[in-house]
Amino acid sequence: MQPTSETEDLLKISTSGQDGILIVTAEGDVDLCTTPILRQALETQCASRTERGFVAVDMRDVSFIDSAGLALLVEIRKRYSDTCRLALIVEAGSQPERVLRLGRFDTFLQVCHSLDELTASTVA
């Protein structure tokens, strides 16, 4: 029997930019199955940066992330550290925020609740 959902339906990705921040917006679940989709979007956005700046992953519409997703964020941050500062935007109190804090991601990545918050931090 086949899974009832296609992988593309489990995680939808869009990209945009604002105030010099490249944004990857994710909607759905980030798990062992869907991390390749997020990986591709992050690699594309990070590789497009020629000057050092933020690449933000907007996960406010992500309802679930597991250790495969966390590992991907670590890998991307390390691989593109010369040109990219990886930031994460999460819904307050959501499963992603809580899992990221369990992994202490807030100690080495910028984890915030809105793009405005991230933008303000770049000005400060």
Next chain:
Amino acid sequence: MNECRDADDPVDLEFFARPEYLAEVRRLVERLGSQTRLSATQMDEFLTAVDEAVANAMRHGSPQGERSIVRVRCQPLPAGLVVEVKDQGKGFPVPESPTMPDPDAPGGRGLPLMCALADSIKIASGKKRHDGNTQKDHMTISRTEGADRNCHCSRLCRRDPPFR
């Protein structure tokens, strides 16, 4: 994926070790959990633990890759859920006290997340390896409303509640 259920019986799933099935397992656990007294936050926590256990079976307990079989039994209780995950692997070394790795470590978060987010983790047929670590045969994880998080898992679980 086959589901066979009768009233309050446990739900048994058997599926190939393909990551596409992770979401199916989470949906099932979420659906069964909605019939228990677990809160939304407790369900979030337990879904994460179950996902990690099944992903672990797919990644480390599937000698034939995606042709390997993973079996999941989900037993709903009034106060919570008990989930058993079986794979076809030879087991892996289970450390005495899984701890979350450094934040920038490339991996190693699965078992610590499980331990942090379930009330109880039991690893059956734990054969001692020559290096002193324990091999798993199957893993049973549970989450129940109001459970003492330390009561069944003094070896594996952290002592402070993970989510604030």
